Amino acid sequence: MTPDLFADGPSPAERAQQLRALLHHHAHRYYVLDEPDIPDAEYDRLFRELQELEQQHPELLTRDSPTQRVGGAVLDSFSSVRHAVPMLSIRTETDTQASGAVAFDARIRRELGLAEAAPPVEYVAELKFDGLAISLRYEKGVLLRAATRGDGEVGEDVTHNIRTIGQIPLRLPDGVPPVLEVRGEVYMRRDDFDALNQRQRDRIAAGAKGEKTFVNPRNAAAGAVRQLDSGIAARRPLSFFAYGLGEVTSEADGGPRFETHLGVLMRLRDWGFPVAAQTRLCRGAAELVAFHREIGALRDTLAYDIDGVVYKVNDLALQRRLGFVTREPRWAVAHKYPAQEQLTTVQAIDVQVGRTGKLTPVAKLAPVFVGGVTVTNATLHNELEARRKDVRVGDTVIVRRAGDVIPEVVSVLPDKRVGDPPPFSMPERCPVCGSEAVREEGEADHRCTGGLFCSAQRKQAILHYAQRRAMDIEGLGDKLVDQLVDARVVNSLPDLYRLGLTSLASLDRMAEKSASNLLQALEKSKQTTLPRFLFGLGIRHVGEATARDLARHFGSLDRIMAATVDELLQVPDVGPVVARSIHTFFDQAHNREVVEQLRACGVQWPEGPAQAPAASPLSGRTFVLTGTLPTLSREQAKEMLEAAGAKVAGSVSRKTDYVVAGEASGSKLDKARELGVEVIDEAGMLSLLQDGGVT
Ligand code: IVH
Secondary structure (H helix, E strand, C coil), rough: CCCCCCCCCHHHHHHHHHHHHHHHHHHHHHHHHCCCCCCCCHHHHHHHHHHHHHHHHHHHHHCCCHCCCCCCCCCCCEEECCCCCCCCCEECCCCCCCCHHHHHHHHHHHHHCCCCCCCCCCCEEEECCCEEEEEEECCEEEEEEHHHHHHCCEEEEEEEHHHHCCCCCCCCCCCCCCCEEEEEEEEEHHHHHHHHHHHHHHHCCCCCCCCCCCCHHHHHHHHHHHCCCCHHCCCCCEEEEEEEEEEEHHHHHHHCCEEEEEHHHHHHHHHHCCCCCCCEEEHHHHHHHHHHHHHHHHHHHHCEEEEEEEEECEEHHHHHHHCCEECEECCCEECCCCCEEEEEEEEEEEEEEECCEEEEEEEEEEEEEEEEEEEEEEEEEHHHHHHHHHCCCCCCEEEECCCCCCEEEEEEEEHCCCCCCCCCCCEEEECCCCEEEEECCCCCCCCEEEHHCCHHHHHHHHHHCCCCCCCCCCCCCCHHHHHHHHCCCCCHHHHHHCCCHHHCCCCCCCCHHHHHHHHHHHHHHHHHHHHEEECCCCCCCCCCCHHHHHHHCCHHHHHHHCHHHHHHHCCCCCHHHHHHHHHHHHHHHHHHHHHHHHHHHCCCCCCCCCCHHHHCCCCCCCEEEECCCCCCCCCCCCHHHHHHHCCCCECCCCCCCEECCCCCCCHHHHHHHHHHCECCHHHHHHHHHHHHHCC
């Protein structure tokens, strides 16, 4: 059990004792077991509370307080390494706003005794990588030892695992100092992490025992570095960035002379170490602020996680003058971004009905501020996902929101579960219309079979049609659509164009002005384009891009409606699933009727001639990728296949044409064999792509 976080009114001494116990507990889970059960922000909060308590009551400070020690414990089974130069910690600027950078610069100027008129201080601004710190010791240019930070003085010897990281040179060019310690961060890229977890899921699905998925790239990386068996580490793709030095042969003994931190980084890059391209020389606070803002904006587009940026005084002589406070240099600071993970509780699990009838379980959360917004809902995707994560009502969960991505439940804290709530299961009937809910074979999603009989599907269909990227009917939002459908004023898309002032005025809270605005917007929407109209119809699998491709290829709606599946497959990027979906849609009389009525209401667009079908060698073929390919990442392989007109699916079925299997392919490979689907390797795939030689 996790000790109670919120006991009532303890004395400062009791609270300090409590916090130490909690922090020891979580540090052990985090550093030793690599299985944290609270988000980092929560740990940081507890840590800061203890730090503050000890500052206010210095008599409460003990030698074993977690605040007196950086990092975690050393595992017994690894040999210990004493760092020749301690591995420092770094002070964290708690203000996540841009002003945090201003405060740091002001502190530096004060400590250096600089007058206001003195020129700006030069800093190196770097990314704060979210991995684990490693010290690499080279003697005579050969990698001798790699050690974790441990408690800053003594770390663990993880040389055998670190050697497996391709980005870390085993031998350095001639001319490097005889003793050279390089410090930096070992981390896992997000795509590598996703592929690893996919592999783990495949293994678990195939019945492998003792396998688990990882919570985030940092834990996956930390777990890999701490493997006793380097074979396991080698199968977990790790990366490395260098950001500093440890012991280096002194100038007196013929070692190099460094004057600036940037000079150090440039030299490290010359010697073959990866240094992040975003690293920048900044003069004064304003440039630090700009860096913080720019990196914050592109944070989610990076290939790896960062949790902030780091500023370091560039001039090494100034660094020496500034010195240290305990384990933290005064010349550096970590400036964080708002946490992307937080703890909250699940108040209910609702089932929402989408436009195409898809039933989505959604966790209703106690409101929590994460990734810069207040989150109250997180999708659980489908029944399988909800069960895989085993989210239950009342559970305490970690929620993550990164950038514009939809908030997600990362994992449940099983220790905090109260009682024995039942596991989630999908209702047998649609919660809105009561029609049967079914899950088709080979699909993860349940669907309401009510079609447009289901008012939820009708509402979503209308909202989809009205959205800005489709027909752009301003003022037709979800509240109004709810009213229109519930009052049975609008039952289908064409009904929208039959609305008049009287029918609108009969609705609650509808002012005459907004009613006439809406009628105007509806009128305006009648002049549209073919791609917008097609997209607005809400055909399954037809997004904006496909709608554009269809319009360009066929030129007119009548030609699209009359197209056979084979003709549809000629459109670039349209695979069998999409082609069949379009064909089925227009095959149904009620859908054709809706189109005709919309046209009769005056909806129109310019049409053009049909284009010659583009030659795309693999068009219409479906591929499934599994395992690790020798040279291509899964994403690269997918892009290449799609560019050639093929479709890449997530699971193997009878419709699959090829399975491309790499190392450690799991259940998908078995399934392919079972179904007799052709299995090829990366080379086979490349040759198909090269000559388009599909028979
Ligand atoms: S410098 C002078 N630079 O953050 C302080 N650390 O407590 C020595 N980290 O776990 C560290 N990115 O591994 C430095 N660009 C960067 C960093 C960085 C991530 C980590 C480091 C350590 C923590 C610092």
